[in-house]
Structure formats: C-alpha cells, structure tokens
Amino acid sequence: MKVQPRTLSGFMELLPREQMLMEKMMAVLRETYAAYGFAPLDTPVIEASEVLLAKAGGETEKQIYRFSKGDSDLSLRFDLTVPLAKYVALHYNELPFPFRRFQIGKVYRGERAQRGRFREFYQADIDIIGDGKLDIANEAEIPAIIFQTFSRLGLRRFQIRVNNRKILNGFYAMLELSEQAGDIMRTVDKLEKIGPEKVAQLLTGELGVPQQAADEILRFIAIRGGNAGVLQALEQYRGRNALFDAGLEELATVVKYLSAFGVPEENFAVDLTIARGLDYYTGTVYETTMLDHPEIGSVCSGGRYDNLAEYYTNKILPGVGISIGLTRLFFVLNEQRMLNADCCAAAADVLVLPMTADLSPAIALAARLRETGLRVQLYTEKKKFHAKMNYADRLKIPYVVFLGEDELSAGVVSCKDMASGEQTKLAYDETLARIQAGLARKYSGTVIRTEE
Amino acid sequence: MKVQPRTLSGFMELLPREQMLMEKMMAVLRETYAAYGFAPLDTPVIEASEVLLAKAGGETEKQIYRFSKGDSDLSLRFDLTVPLAKYVALHYNELPFPFRRFQIGKVYRGERAQRGRFREFYQADIDIIGDGKLDIANEAEIPAIIFQTFSRLGLRRFQIRVNNRKILNGFYAMLELSEQAGDIMRTVDKLEKIGPEKVAQLLTGELGVPQQAADEILRFIAIRGGNAGVLQALEQYRGRNALFDAGLEELATVVKYLSAFGVPEENFAVDLTIARGLDYYTGTVYETTMLDHPEIGSVCSGGRYDNLAEYYTNKILPGVGISIGLTRLFFVLNEQRMLNADCCAAAADVLVLPMTADLSPAIALAARLRETGLRVQLYTEKKKFHAKMNYADRLKIPYVVFLGEDELSAGVVSCKDMASGEQTKLAYDETLARIQAGLARKYSGTVIRTEE
Numbered sequence: 001m002k003v004q005p006r007t008l009s010g011f012m013e014l015l016p017r018e019q020m021l022m023e024k025m026m027a028v029l030r031e032t033y034a035a036y037g038f039a040p041l042d043t044p045v046i047e048a049s050e051v052l053l054a055k056a057g058g059e060t061e062k063q064i065y066r067f068s069k070g071d072s073d074l075s076l077r078f079d080l081t082v083p084l085a086k087y088v089a090l091h092y093n094e095l096p097f098p099f100r101r102f103q104i105g106k107v108y109r110g111e112r113a114q115r116g117r118f119r120e121f122y123q124a125d126i127d128i129i130g131d132g133k134l135d136i137a138n139e140a141e142i143p144a145i146i147f148q149t150f151s152r153l154g155l156r157r158f159q160i161r162v163n164n165r166k167i168l169n170g171f172y173a174m175l176e177l178s179e180q181a182g183d184i185m186r187t188v189d190k191l192e193k194i195g196p197e198k199v200a201q202l203l204t205g206e207l208g209v210p211q212q213a214a215d216e217i218l219r220f221i222a223i224r225g226g227n228a229g230v231l232q233a234l235e236q237y238r239g240r241n242a243l244f245d246a247g248l249e250e251l252a253t254v255v256k257y258l259s260a261f262g263v264p265e266e267n268f269a270v271d272l273t274i275a276r277g278l279d280y281y282t283g284t285v286y287e288t289t290m291l292d293h294p295e296i297g298s299v300c301s302g303g304r305y306d307n308l309a310e311y312y313t314n315k316i317l318p319g320v321g322i323s324i325g326l327t328r329l330f331f332v333l334n335e336q337r338m339l340n341a342d343c344c345a346a347a348a349d350v351l352v353l354p355m356t357a358d359l360s361p362a363i364a365l366a367a368r369l370r371e372t373g374l375r376v377q378l379y380t381e382k383k384k385f386h387a388k389m390n391y392a393d394r395l396k397i398p399y400v401v402f403l404g405e406d407e408l409s410a411g412v413v414s415c416k417d418m419a420s421g422e423q424t425k426l427a428y429d430e431t432l433a434r435i436q437a438g439l440a441r442k443y444s445g446t447v448i449r450t451e452e
Numbered sequence: 453m454k455v456q457p458r459t460l461s462g463f464m465e466l467l468p469r470e471q472m473l474m475e476k477m478m479a480v481l482r483e484t485y486a487a488y489g490f491a492p493l494d495t496p497v498i499e500a501s502e503v504l505l506a507k508a509g510g511e512t513e514k515q516i517y518r519f520s521k522g523d524s525d526l527s528l529r530f531d532l533t534v535p536l537a538k539y540v541a542l543h544y545n546e547l548p549f550p551f552r553r554f555q556i557g558k559v560y561r562g563e564r565a566q567r568g569r570f571r572e573f574y575q576a577d578i579d580i581i582g583d584g585k586l587d588i589a590n591e592a593e594i595p596a597i598i599f600q601t602f603s604r605l606g607l608r609r610f611q612i613r614v615n616n617r618k619i620l621n622g623f624y625a626m627l628e629l630s631e632q633a634g635d636i637m638r639t640v641d642k643l644e645k646i647g648p649e650k651v652a653q654l655l656t657g658e659l660g661v662p663q664q665a666a667d668e669i670l671r672f673i674a675i676r677g678g679n680a681g682v683l684q685a686l687e688q689y690r691g692r693n694a695l696f697d698a699g700l701e702e703l704a705t706v707v708k709y710l711s712a713f714g715v716p717e718e719n720f721a722v723d724l725t726i727a728r729g730l731d732y733y734t735g736t737v738y739e740t741t742m743l744d745h746p747e748i749g750s751v752c753s754g755g756r757y758d759n760l761a762e763y764y765t766n767k768i769l770p771g772v773g774i775s776i777g778l779t780r781l782f783f784v785l786n787e788q789r790m791l792n793a794d795c796c797a798a799a800a801d802v803l804v805l806p807m808t809a810d811l812s813p814a815i816a817l818a819a820r821l822r823e824t825g826l827r828v829q830l831y832t833e834k835k836k837f838h839a840k841m842n843y844a845d846r847l848k849i850p851y852v853v854f855l856g857e858d859e860l861s862a863g864v865v866s867c868k869d870m871a872s873g874e875q876t877k878l879a880y881d882e883t884l885a886r887i888q889a890g891l892a893r894k895y896s897g898t899v900i901r902t903e904e
Contacts, residue, residue: 003506011496037800037829044463054455067519137832260815348489363712377489380589
C-alpha cells in the first residue's frame with residue numbers, strides 16, 4: 001500500500017530549473033545587501049508563543065501556526081520583524097549600533113488557500129537599527145538600496161515612491177483631523193482605484209469630514225510635478241505645524257542625497273498618497289511599483305519606525321527597514337514569463353560523456369574543467385548516445401564534451417554547443433576557450449528579462 | 453509590562469560575526485555541490501504527516517514536531533531524505549534521471565535538550581537518483597565531492613572511510629550468519645571503543661556466534677594495509693558468495709577511479725568496520741572523520757541505497773547520497789576555535805566616515821568604492837570620532853575611509869588600516885589599490901583554519 005505523495009497547498013515547491021532562478025534571485029539580494037554592509041542573520045523558525053505573540057492580535061493571530069511540544073507553547077514566525085525585535089532586545093549588549101542586518105527566510109501564515117497566495121513564503125528584509133537615535137541619512141540610503149536591488153535583478157521600469165508620515169500626520173493635525181487621520185488615509189489610499197470624486201464623497205459622507213477640509217485634502221494629495229515641484233508645493237504649508245515642518249525637512253534631505261546615492265530621477269517619486277499602514281511607521285515610508293505591472297502592487301515596502309522592540313525592552317530602538325515578499329514576487333515574475341531561463345536555469349555548464357570503457361580519462365577531464373570554475377557533470381550511465389544527448393538537452397546544459405578512443409589518440413576533445421548544434425574537435429585549451437566565451441555571452445543577462 | 457525576550461533551548465541563534473562564518477561555510481558547500489552539477493532544491497519545512505511519516509517509526513516518530521491546523525495533520529521535516537523521496541515520486545515525470553540535487557535546509561527533532569544537541573539544525577545533503585539503475589561510477593564520484601568540500605572549507609587532516617555493504621552481507625552469508633548480521637555489525641562497530649577481545653566476548657556470548665565464526669569475523673575486521681592491501685586481502689574470500697564478489701568489484705572500482713577524481717591516498721581509506729545503519733544502505737557506504745578530532749565522529753556520512761521512494765511509488769529509484777550535519781559541525785568547529793574570523797567575519801570591507809556637513813561627497817565616495825565590488829558601509833551617526841572608530845573596531849571592519857574639507861580640497865582621501873593602525877592620505881586610486889591588496893591577503897584564507 002503506497003502513500004500518495006503530495007505537497008501541501010499554499011507551499012511553493014519548484015522544479016529544478018525554476019529553483020535555479022529563485023536561487024539566482026536570492027543570490028542577487030544577498031550580494032546587494034552585503035554591498036551596503038548589512039550582516040546576514042538567521043533566527044529560528046520556531047519561537048516561544050509568548051515571545052512571538054507579544055504584540056500580535058486580530059487577523060495575524062488567527063493565521064499563526066501554533067502548537068505544543070511537551071510543555072512548550074510554540075509558534076512559527078509569521079514575519080522577520082518580530083524575531084529581529086527579539087534578537088536585538090536579547091543581544092543588545094553584544095551588538096554595535098547602528099545594527100544593519102539582512103535576513104532572507106521563510107515565514108508562515110495559515111491564510112485561506114488561493115492561487116498565488118502562500119502559507120510558507122520567503123521574506124527578504126533589511127533593517128538598520130539605532131540605539132536611541134538614528135540619523136536621517138539612513139532613510140536617504142534606503143532608496144539607493146532598493147534601486148540597486150531591482151537594477152541588479154534586471155528591472156528597469158520600476159519606481160520607488162516615497163512619502164513621510166510626519167508630513168501626513170502634521171497635515172491632518174493642521175486640519176484638526178488627527179483622530180480620523182487613519183480612516184482618512186485608508187480612504188485616500190483608494191484614490192487610484194476609485195478617483196477623486198468618490199474619495200471626496202467618502203470623506204464628507206462616511207467620515208464626516210467638513211467640506212472645506214475635504215477640499216484641502218484633495219488639493220494636497222493632488223500635488224504633482226516632479227520631486228522638486230512637490231517639495232516646492234509643500235513649502236506653502238510650512239510654519240503651521242512643527243511635525244509637518246520636521247517631515248518636510250526629512251523629505252527634502254532624502255531627495256537631496258538621491259543623486260549622490262546614484263538613484264536616477266525616473267526611478268524615484270515623492271508620492272503624498274502613500275501611507276503604509278497606521279501605527280508602526282513614523283517617518284519616511286517606501287513603496288516600489290513595477291510600472292508595466294501596477295496590478296502587482298508594491299514589490300518592496302517599508303519605512304522608518306521609532307521603537308522596534310518596545311514589547312521586550314525599555315531601550316528605545318528606532319530603525320528603518322524594507323521587505324520584499326520574495327515568494328510572491330517570484331510567482332508573479334514566473335507567471336508573467338519575465339524570468340530569464342537562458343542565463344540561470346541550468347545546473348551545469350558542461351556535461352562530460354565518457355566514450356571509453358575505462359572512465360579515467362573522462363573523469364580527469366571533468367576534474368580539469370572544474371578547476372577553471374566551470375560546473376561540470378560527469379554522465380556515466382550506460383545509455384544510447386541519443387539518450388545522453390537528450391538528457392543534456394532536457395537539463396539545458398549548454399555544452400556536451402565527449403572523449404572517445406579517437407579523441408584520446410589525437411589529443412583532442414569533441415564538444416557540442418547544444419544551442420547552435422555546432423560540434424568541434426579541438427585541443428583542450430581551444431575547447432575550453434570556446435566554452436568560456438560562449439558562457440560569458442550566455443550568462444551576461446540578468447535573472448529578470450530586461451524590458452526594452 | 454515587558455515580555456522577556458528569549459530564544460528556545462536547542463535552537464542555534466548566532467551573533468553577526470559567527471553568522472558570517474556560518475554563511476561562508478554554506479557558500480562553500482553550495483559552490484562545491486554546484487561544481488559537480490547538482491541542482492539546488494528547496495522543499496517545504498511542513499509536510500502532511502501522512503506523507504512525512506509513511507516510513508518513520510520508533511525513536512524518530514517521538515521526536516517529530518507534529519500538530520494540527522484546521523483539518524490538517526502536519527509535521528515538520530526531520531531530515532531532507534524523506535522530502536526528497538516525496539519530491540522525486542511526485543515530480544517523476546518532470547525530472548531527467550540521474551537527478552542530482554543538493555539541499556541545505558533546516559530540519560526539526562524534539563530531542564532532549566543538551567549542550568551541542570540541536571532541535572532545529574541544518575543538514576546539507578547531496579543525492580544522485582537513478583531511474584531503475586544507477587552506475588557504480590556515481591559511487592566512485594562521492595569521495596571526490598567529500599574531498600573537495602572539506603578541502604575548500606580548509607581542512608587537511610581528514611579521512612574518508614569507505615566500505616561496501618555487499619561485502620559485509622556477503623561475508624556474513626558465507627558464515628551463515630545473515631540473520632544475525634545486523635546485531636554483529638552493531639557489535640563490530642564498537643571495535644575502536646572496546647577493543648577486539650571485548651568484541652569477541654560479545655559475539656560468542658550474547659550473540660551466540662560459534663567460536664570459529666567469531667575468529668573469522670575478527671580476522672576480517674582486522675584487515676589493514678592501505679587500499680591496495682585491503683583489496684588484495686579480500687581476494688582470498690572471492691568465489692564463496694556472489695554478493696560478496698559483486699561488492700568486491702564495486703569497491704575495486706571506487707578505489708580505481710580515486711586518483712582520476714583527484715582524491716589523495718592519505719584522505720581515503722577502505723575500512724571494513726564501517727556499516728552505517730542496517731537496512732537502508734545496500735552498496736558503498738561513507739564516513740568522514742577529522743583525524744585530530746575523532747571524538748566528533750563522522751562529519752559527513754552516507755551511502756548507496758536501492759529504493760529511495762518505495763513508500764510512495766512502484767518505480768525503482770536507486771541512489772547514492774551523503775549528508776553533513778552542518779549546525780553540529782559549526783558548533784564543534786566554533787567551540788574548538790577552528791574557525792577563521794580573519795577571513796570571513798566582517799560584514800563590510802570599508803567604513804566610510806563623512807567629515808563634512810554636506811554628506812554628498814562621502815555618499816558618492818561610498819558608491820564609487822562599492823562599484824569596484826567592495827562591501828561599503830556609510831556611517832552617518834553624529835558621534836565623536838573615537839566612537840566611530842570604536843564602531844569599526846567592534847565590527848572588525850578592516851578599513852576606515854574619511855573625507856573632510858581638507859581631503860576634498862587636496863583631492864585625496866584618508867584611510868586607516870584598522871589592523872596595522874597605519875593611516876594614509878592618498879589619491880582615490882592609490883587608496884583603493886592599497887585596500888584591494890590588503891583585502892586580497894586577508895581573504896585568501898579558508899573559513900576553517902588550515903592545520904599545520
């Protein structure tokens with residue numbers, strides 16, 4: 001009696017060639033984060049429920065994978081932020097601040113199963129945590145990291161949208177609408193979907209905002225005109241609220257340093273409609289959208305917060321961070337056929353086929369090729385030649401090298417370029433040079449196909 | 453009221469500098485496995501209990517993290533082999549065979565908490581799975597991969613010990629002790645600990661093995677004398693049992709190809725006392741010991757098996773694989789101070805300190821350095837100079853670069869080598885060249901300190 005093999009619904013399990021692409025994406029993220037001096041972190045998947053759920057409530061708590069083992073009440077992490085807060089509170093005395101860490105890890109949420117929704121998924125987070133204070137320059141650096149990350153992945157047509165919560169909170173304070181600010185921001189957030197008239201109706205109707213204030217809000221969120229233009233337009237509000245003024249200074253600083261950080265104007269926009277949730281963020285907030293795929297929503301979001309670990313410690317630990325929902329991003333890119341199998345989907349560069357009874361010469365050849373940095377698979381199954389070539393083809397291995405008695409006595413190797421079909425019989429060095437040149441062309445691409 | 457932050461006992465959570473070393477070890481494993489054409493695989497941490505426990509029983513089952521979510525009976529994986537079996541059975545039609553995969557992932561066992569014992573730990577596995585058949589050359593390749601892996605990590609004094617289960621099973625069949633073979637092997641396994649006299653006593657006493665057979669067993673496991681010598685000594689048994697003869701052919705083949713695979717004699721030994729469990733393995737078996745730390749036991753083990761996925765499918769899927777218990781290996785190496793913090797423990801190569809009110813020049817300098825491939829952290833907190841240097845020192849960042857008004861007007865940058873204390877004031881290109889040369893020396897080491 002066999003057990004039917006299956007993978008749980010909501011759990012991504014990729015075929016090898018897809019997995020290669022996912023690994024490539026992760027490698028690009030790791031390299032980019034490392035380039036900015038972020039240290040990798042790896043916290044447990046399981047935490048004590050009491051620790052993990054110190055803050056959680058409502059929808060999140062229902063989704064938690066929570067269970068007992070012996071006397072212990074355990075939960076699987078549902079994000080990487082709470083474990084970070086625990087980590088920093090626990091190891092506070094051993095960490096130099098600012099503490100810059102990245103973590104790429106699986107998190108768990110028992111959501112309703114749905115196509116494209118995952119219960120186990122990777123998040124890729126970076127955070128910079130200060131001890132008591134954290135300079136605004138860190139908030140200015142984040143768009144540079146987002147820009148580098150998506151550029152290295154291969155995207156061109158994306159935009160990092162930035163706002164500042166102090167500006168929003170200060171603005172609503174000017175209108176004496178602080179208490180309703182949360183509801184108003186949620187309504188304003190629908191602007192792109194439902195248009196300004198509907199937003200105005202909801203504000204004056206459901207939310208009871210006075211007509212004059214609603215007009216002010218609509219004028220405010222309609223501010224456009226490039227980064228300098230938006231900053232200029234915001235100047236007219238200066239002097240009416242200290243928090244607003246502080247936010248405007250911060251936003252101006254973030255914009256000021258953009259070019260030094262190497263972020264092109266076209267990949268960045270001040271956008272006053274962005275709010276990012278309600279309580280957590282207190283300064284700069286970020287969203288990132290793919291211009292040709294707005295339906296995907298933000299692919300990298302985050303912001304500045306004032307107190308990372310307040311549930312665990314009295315230390316004030318302000319920070320700024322961003323998160324990429326990697327599993328969902330991969331799923332969407334794969335669906336849209338935006339991933340570049342050419343560059344990254346083969347697990348080997350060369351398949352070596354021994355054609356002699358004694359495998360030693362082929363084994364030695366594979367070892368020699370490997371020493372140059374190539375990924376080389378030795379194929380030793382006793383199959384027909386056609387089956388062996390078919391194997392290379394299915395695995396998309398770009399080169400097949402054969403070594404028979406003829407080649408051995410002539411001091412050459414045979415090599416087939418699987419893409420062009422061209423077959424050569426050349427000395428080792430020449431064969432290697434051809435392979436290396438071909439691979440350099442092949443692997444020059446990025447993991448996401450670059451849009452024209 | 454604060455919640456006390458804590459990490460569960462039996463769950464490894466490293467400080468940043470230790471984590472860097474762990475990441476370096478993982479990177480070496482990934483690169484080495486990739487060099488042999490293994491594809492990365494990533495299966496879910498959670499599986500349906502019915503699937504995961506199709507085979508398990510006894511001790512393993514008690515250790516499983518098993519729980520319900522909604523109507524589902526779920527378990528956390530306790531190794532990477534069962535998920536591989538499921539994967540291959542499930543995706544059989546989409547996989548070209550031989551299927552070579554590596555997986556480095558966390559597994560879970562609720563063992564009794566104990567120093568150096570982990571409940572969440574990484575395994576790093578490679579397997580080669582055939583469809584119906586798998587050539588013996590694959591078994592010969594495994595020692596080459598083990599050798600490369602530990603060499604690249606930095607170890608020199610290690611030995612890969614190899615045996616063949618067919619030889620053992622054939623030998624016990626000759627003695628008409630097949631039914632007791634399991635108990636006998638478990639007793640023989642104690643040879644190094646308790647010595648040959650005690651082994652003989654146990655065999656003839658508890659196990660009731662006839663004196664003559666016990667003598668034969670002791671003579672057999674005492675066979676020594678280098679690989680050629682052991683093979684020669686085994687020849688005397690040839691012709692008495694077909695399984696034994698087949699095993700001897702296989703072992704001779706594995707030994708024959710060693711030098712072509714680049715495995716030095718001193719890192720390899722045929723060892724007739726190695727058995728590796730009882731039922732699962734059917735051909736070549738492997739253990740790897742650190743010669744100066746025999747107390748650690750085998751750091752990389754595995755072998756040939758005939759039927760990976762028999763609980764899920766009627767397909768015959770023979771394979772060969774090895775596994776490294778990475779978390780435990782890291783723990784031991786760290787305890788023994790065998791890890792090389794110099795090469796791999798800093799998260800940045802350069803710390804850039806702006807010394808001007810306008811950060812733009814320092815930001816641009818950091819970006820420029822980063823473009824050369826350096827990992828560069830920009831430090832923008834408003835602290836005393838001493839505190840900034842102390843920060844670099846605590847993070848073991850090897851170079852600090854400053855840019856003040858003086859440097860800007862002179863067209864130079866100041867740079868301090870944190871190891872030597874030497875400080876220079878040179879043009880950008882010269883500074884970069886000094887940093888690159890210094891880092892090349894620093895990073896030439898391996899993650900495990902190479903023994904003299």
